């Protein structure tokens with residue numbers, strides 16, 4: 522075809538990616554709105570390796586070209602992720618939009634990426650010379666800044682199979698359907714023997730990338746619910762101090778207030 | 794150079810232009826499918842919606858290279874079906890059409906919904922049509938029309 526390649530296998534796609542100046546194309550919902558001129562697309566939707574969801578001992582592995590609609594219908598995909606997917610746009614966009622494209626677009630408003638941060642997801646990046654497994658926070662560095670080499674493709678998103686069950690997810694947009702996040706929050710709490718062994722609190726759409734304050738998260742780790750309650754005030758003021766937000770369609774003050782409310786609601790959901 | 798082959802409303806066609814061209818533009822310009830409307834070119838309005846292998850997509854967000862081998866249905870083809878006749882009657886009965894600009898997309902969104910879920914609740918209908926904007930009729934009449942079509946067309950979906 523003119524100005525495009527539609528390989529049938531991943532190997533073929535990687536060979537084209539290495540040899541030519543092509544733009545990977547998954548669902549097109551970001552690319553076609555951008556409407557770049559004179560590009561040559563590498564169409565990924567016919568590559569079976571990128572279109573499957575599989576489960577191994579520890580991970581749910583989602584192919585980069587799996588659409589949001591497909592993942593929503595798959596019970597193996599963690600519910601926190603499916604909550605986020607259900608809030609994306611409207612059916613026709615979810616039918617096309619993919620996990621790889623959400624990452625590849627490099628926006629801090631990407632709803633599936635927020636959940637990937639909260640779950641410490643890893644990405645499998647592949648090229649002709651091999652593969653790299655990279656934690657999402659080391660991949661997703663800032664607005665349109667990704668640790669992706671020019672010969673690589675995102676192949677899979679690796680989510681933990683368990684450990685996400687105690688979660689709180691909320692997206693605040695301007696309306697119900699077709700709303701881009703103004704602030705989005707994903708929090709996960711893991712308890713063992715009545716103690717918090719892990720806590721993540723990720724904020725989307727408020728800065729150049731998804732935000733997590735790992736030092737602040739650490740303040741509650743190792744504590745019982747009662748101890749966490751006692752430390753709550755200090756915990757919240759730490760976020761008030763350290764969350765550095767940018768102005769978007771709404772003011773930074775508004776976003777900060779919403780972030781803190783969401784953080785509070787997350788703790789309250791688990792009795793803290 | 795091989796072209797991009799697909800079926801359009803059941804007819805086999807081959808497109809020899811650029812794989813980066815927009816499906817919306819090609820359907821209107823090269824194949825005369827003017828039921829496919831352009832309201833935004835940003836995926837926001839649903840007026841350009843078509844069925845690709847039975848899946849509702851906004852054709853403004855689809856590049857031609859992505860439809861190689863696909864089966865595309867627009868209102869030009871869908872209007873010949875029994876299911877359309879049911880939706881057509883329901884929309885007419887409830888005066889759910891005013892200027893009509895949004896309607897081809899709206900009806901195809903209803904088809905995509907009913908094909909998956911023949912007896913949707915009101916909330917499910919609203920969700921199914923949530924990507925389709927209508928600037929004149931107001932949504933209640935449209936939602937009621939789809940509800941009626943689901944009842945009348947019992948067994949068709």
Ligand SMILES: Cc1cc2nc3c(=O)[nH]c(=O)nc-3n(C[C@H](O)[C@H](O)[C@H](O)COP(=O)(O)OP(=O)(O)OC[C@H]3O[C@@H](n4cnc5c(N)ncnc54)[C@H](O)[C@@H]3O)c2cc1C
Nearest residue numbers: 547548549550551552610619621622623625631632675836
């Ligand atoms: C009306 C509308 C509403 C939207 N609402 C939301 C929303 O609520 N939440 C949200 O998060 N997003 C939203 N989006 C944005 C978009 O739908 C998502 O970002 C989607 O995930 C993009 O996926 P895609 O497959 O369509 O990407 P594409 O447009 O195909 O690609 C996007 C980018 O990713 C790159 N890419 C794609 N796949 C790979 C790969 N495997 N390896 C390397 N690079 C790759 C491409 O080169 C490109 O740079 C919306 C978009 C529209 C048009």
Ligand code: FES
Nearest residue numbers: 832833834839853
């Ligand atoms: S023209 Fe495609 S969604 Fe508006």
Ligand code: FES
Nearest residue numbers: 892893895927928
């Ligand atoms: S009838 Fe006019 S836009 Fe819907």
